[in-house]
Amino acid sequence: MVNPDTPPAEARSIAWLHGRLTLNRLGAMLAPVVFTAPGHADFSPLQIAPWHAEPIGAVQTGLMRGLRGDWPCVPFGRTDRPADLPTGWTPRTPHDGWGHGHSAHHDWDWLATDDPHTLALTIALPDADPIARLTRTVQAHADAAVVDLSLCIEARTPCTLPVALHPTLRLDAGRVALDLPHHGPGLTYPVPAEPGRSRLAPDQHFDRLDAVPTTDGPPADLTRFPQPQDSEDLLQLMALGGPVAVRYLDCGWTLTLDWDRTLLPDLMLWISHRGRLYPPWNGRHLALGVEPVCGVFDLGRVAAPPADHPLAARAGLTLTPGVPLVVRSRLSARPLLSAAEDRP
Numbered sequence: 001m002v003n004p005d006t007p008p009a010e011a012r013s014i015a016w017l018h019g020r021l022t023l024n025r026l027g028a029m030l031a032p033v034v035f036t037a038p039g040h041a042d043f044s045p046l047q048i049a050p051w052h053a054e055p056i057g058a059v060q061t062g063l064m065r066g067l068r069g070d071w072p073c074v075p076f077g078r079t080d081r082p083a084d085l086p087t088g089w090t091p092r093t094p095h096d097g098w099g100h101g102h103s104a105h106h107d108w109d110w111l112a113t114d115d116p117h118t119l120a121l122t123i124a125l126p127d128a129d130p131i132a133r134l135t136r137t138v139q140a141h142a143d144a145a146v147v148d149l150s151l152c153i154e155a156r157t158p159c160t161l162p163v164a165l166h167p168t169l170r171l172d173a174g175r176v177a178l179d180l181p182h183h184g185p186g187l188t189y190p191v192p193a194e195p196g197r198s199r200l201a202p203d204q205h206f207d208r209l210d211a212v213p214t215t216d217g218p219p220a221d222l223t224r225f226p227q228p229q230d231s232e233d234l235l236q237l238m239a240l241g242g243p244v245a246v247r248y249l250d251c252g253w254t255l256t257l258d259w260d261r262t263l264l265p266d267l268m269l270w271i272s273h274r275g276r277l278y279p280p281w282n283g284r285h286l287a288l289g290v291e292p293v294c295g296v297f298d299l300g301r302v303a304a305p306p307a308d309h310p311l312a313a314r315a316g317l318t319l320t321p322g323v324p325l326v327v328r329s330r331l332s333a334r335p336l337l338s339a340a341e342d343r344p
Contacts, residue, residue, distance in 0.1 A: 012110070012119055018145040019333075021138065023119045024066060027108040028136040031069025035145045035253065035333035036162075043253040043333055045246070047071060047170040047287040051280040060280060062098075062105030069168060070331070072151045073100040073318070074131055076164035076295050081302035082191045086203055087305035089190070089299075095130065100166070102126065103134050111135070117142055125156070131319070132156035146332040153327070155319035162295025162316040164268065165329055167257055171273070171286040172234060174250025176225040178288075180267070181210055184239030185310055189297055194232035197275040199294065205310070209237070225288065232275025237267045237298055238310060244290055252336050257290055259329035264292035292329065 011024045019035040031046040049067035051057035079094045098105050108121035108205065122135040135152040153163070169176075186206040192198035199220065201213040209220040212235065220227070222235075243258035244267065270289030277283045296304070296311045305312050319325055 009110075012108075014117055014119060014140050016117055016140045016142055018143075019147075020142065021140060021147060022179075023121065023136075023138050024068070025110070025121065026066040027063055027071045027104045027106070027202045028108045028123070028134075029066055029068050029071040030138060030147075031067070033147060033331065037145065037335050040252060040335045043248070043251055043255075045169050045173075045253070045255045045333070047249065048170075049280070050284050051282075054280075054320070056280045060238075061318075063100060064280065070149070071100075071104060071166050071329045072134065072136060072327075073104060073164045073166050074134055074151075074153055075101050075161035076293060077162050077298040077300055077301040078327070079301060084191050085299075085303055086190050088309075092300075092302055092304055093255045094301040095128070096126075101131075102129060108134075108136070113137075115139065121170075127156075130155060130157045130159040130161065130323075144332070145334060146330060149329045149331070151326045151329075153169075153319060155321050155323075155325075158318075158320055160316045160318045161320045162300035162314075163327065164264065164291050164293035164295060164298075165259060165327070166289060166291050167211065167329075167331070168287050169246060169255070169289055171225050173248055175248075176288070177247040177249060178209070178223045178225070178290075179245040179247065180209070180237070180243075181241035182237050183241040184266075186212065187236045187238070187297075187310060188212065189234040190299070190305075193234040193277070194275050195279070197230075197232045199227075199229055199231035200233045200235065205240065222269065226286070227271070227273050230274040230283070231271065232273070233271045234297060235271075236293070237264055237269070240267050240292075244253050246288075246290070247336065249336070253333055254336060256332045256334075257292075257329070258332070259292045260327055263294070263325075263327050264294050266293050266295075266314065267291065268297060269295045293325045 021033040033068040046069035066257040106128040111120035133154040
């Protein structure tokens with residue numbers, strides 16, 4: 001058990017038979033997570049921003065100071081509204097200016113646990129926030145390469161807020177293949193996600209992730225990475241039918257992300273493929289956000305889509321004071337077993 005009188009460490013770690021992980025106070029960010037198996041190289045699939053140990057990283061604040069891995073976003077989304085949203089989008093005003101929520105930018109407090117394979121953090125939100133408290137628990141399975149995560153959301157006032165988890169995967173470890181059961185429509189961001197650096201055609205519908213409309217060429221195959229062109233793009237896949245498998249073909253591992261799809265029915269993809277050229281990104285951030293979400297892209301705090309938009313009903317999770325809501329997810333890994341699994 002963690003002694004509550006011990007000064008809080010900025011990060012704490014767990015080592016178990018099948019891996020090791022680190023949970024950070026800032027934003028309750030989880031990374032690194034390293035999976036191990038006899039006869040196989042260690043597998044570390046979560047990204048850590050390349051500036052984390054650089055002078056430019058030390059001057060960053062909040063989320064950007066520690067950007068890494070997987071963290072909860074309550075409420076999810078940006079707080080600056082794009083000026084060129086399509087006709088019919090209604091402006092909304094966020095309750096604060098913290099992108100991805102106050103909790104993503106501040107230190108959480110450690111909770112004591114009796115299990116050596118479990119870490120837990122909690123954060124009390126400011127009085128003006130509709131959320132009173134968040135609690136995050138991370139538990140490694142003693143006998144498997146599995147990490148279970150739970151997020152408990154306690155509301156202060158009745159509210160409906162966009163909510164997401166934010167697993168962000170590294171794309172700097174060779175070939176990566178993305179396999180997911182996409183049963184609903186796919187939607188590109190309504191405007192260029194990064195003006196001058198976005199590749200996908202804005203405000204488009206598509207049926208296949210390997211044929212997503214682009215602005216200046218053939219459709220993009222977003223099931224395979226790295227991509228042939230650098231870009232910064234966002235898209236949302238509706239009604240996922242099962243977990244997402246990410247095959248790291250050159251590492252020889254598969255990472256599987258599973259979550260409660262009754263609460264977070266969609267998946268937002270953040271393709272950060274060396275697309276942002278300004279500091280601290282400097283054209284070198286290579287990562288894939290695979291983000292379970294109930295919301296309208298990352299726009300739900302600043303704009304509502306037209307009534308006939310496919311995401312019009314994705315206002316967020318409805319939260320009630322005195323009725324905590326728990327969102328569960330899981331990261332698991334296994335070595336690739338056959339040549340067929342290695343084939344892109």
